[in-house]
Amino acid sequence: MDFKWTPEQEAMKKDFDDFFEEAMKGKPAAWVGGLEDMFSEEGFPFTKMVCSKLADKGWLVGHYPKEYGGSGWSILEQLIRAEAAGYHHAPTGDIFGIGMCGPTLIVVGTEEQKKEHLPPICRGERYWCQGWSEPNAGSDLAALTTRAVRDGDDYIINGQKTWNSGAHIADWAFMLARTDPETKRSRGISYFLVDMKSPGITVVPLISMDGSHLYNETYYDDVRVPARNMVGEENQGWAVTRMTMNFERSGVGGFAGNMADIKELVQFCKETKWNGKTLAENPLIRSRLAQLAIETEAGRALAYRIAWLQETGGMEAIATTAWMASSGKVYGSELSQRVAAIAEQIFGLYGQLIKGSKWAPFSGKYIAAHQMSMGGNIAAGTSEIQRNMIAWTGLGLPRTI
Ligand SMILES: Cc1cc2nc3c(=O)[nH]c(=O)nc-3n(C[C@H](O)[C@H](O)[C@H](O)COP(=O)(O)OP(=O)(O)OC[C@H]3O[C@@H](n4cnc5c(N)ncnc54)[C@H](O)[C@@H]3O)c2cc1C
Secondary structure: OOOOHHHHHHHOOOOOOOOHHHHHOOOOOOOOHHHHHOOOOHHHHHHHHHHHHHHHHOOOOOOHHHOOOOOOOOHHHHHHHHHHHHOOOOOOOHHHHHHHHHHHHHHOOOHHHHHHHHHHOOOOOOOEEEEEEEEEEEHHHHHOEEEEEEEEEEEEEEEEEOOOOOOOOOEEEEEEEEEEOOOOOOOOOOOOEEEEEOOOOOOOEEEEEOEEEEEEEEEEEEEEEHHHHOOOOOOOOHHHHHHHHHHHHOOHHHHHHHHHHHHHHHHHHHHOOEEEHHHHOOOHHEEEEEEEEHHHHHHHHHEEEEEHHHHHHHHHHHHHHHHHHHHHHHHHHHEEEEEEHHHHHHHHHHHOOOOOOOOOOOHHHHHHHHHHHHHHHHHOOOHHHHHHHHHHHHHHOOOOO
16 A cells, blocks of 8 residues: 555645644543543533534544535545544544444435434534443344334334443434344344434443443333334344444554554653653663554554555445454554553552542543553454454454354
């Protein structure tokens, strides 16, 4: 692939960097930048404000077709924007609507569904959550038991979903329910768009170990959903689900965020002395930071390659590069854990101090990032499941389960 940007793309990159640098001056205290911050009580108004400014410029959802409110950007232009946002740890907008549900609707939604949902996503006005996992259906998602029963022009949904990131702020959910109880596993599942204000929906917070509120359980008690809100055919929702999964995994923003963190840590080590010498002179610290820089560049190259293959190969490439996206997801989520862990090692005992302590380095940003990063290799398919996918579809090894 050609790693060099065109002069127009270089100019875009500079515009995005300038925008995010300015926008992040108003960030809430101890902002780390993950979903935990974006959807927190304090962070959500900031997220909405930044995203609405991005939308005004046509930069929030550049890659959607213009007829639905996008700017018609190429995948590579979207990557430049994502990388700039990641570098500044800026709000990236509604990853569930912009990154998952919207692209799925563009490919398989009805014209009515596209017109109803895509423009508000592009304007940053409608936030989405993903209602897939259940207490007994995570990796084994096809085991889900939430039921949808046809009743006239509607379906009536009953069941429990869990780990729904951002369900407490979401306007809509894309969710899965079983429409044919006789058929087991992936057959008999349908894909619905549900207004979160529908009567019968109860959202219960699941508080994380750092005290933040991102996750939720969602209970559906006789929730009436119009049949026109089904995406794809009845009982054929698994194919739509697979498509959304392929859109779910990318990751260039994460690598860019790591680069910014490493730069910040290098500066800290140059300025901080221990036993009369700067930390930057300590061979162990130098070696660890250098190793992180190598790994981050390798991850970035992988993300660029995936975007470039998708750009040149279209929709077909999105399916065939899925195993590479799995590689990027495993690598990126585990690397983020290493960056946060090494930062805490550099800080020594101070690294254990959390937000609110005046002695916490970088206001406790890295310990918060470390705690958040633990979920990164579980969310959107665990590292074990991603490795299975890489083995089957990337390496052609036999499927064993
Ligand atoms: C931070 C975070 C955010 C999330 N956000 C959402 C969300 O917004 N919406 C939503 O619907 N869900 C969400 N989830 C749920 C997530 O998709 C599931 O947690 C994930 O799929 C794993 O399912 P599980 O928790 O039931 O674990 P299990 O599936 O029970 O897995 C337990 C362990 O067994 C391993 N394992 C299971 N099967 C296999 C296998 N076949 N081969 C090898 N190892 C295996 C797993 O890797 C894991 O280590 C989120 C989870 C996290 C942590």
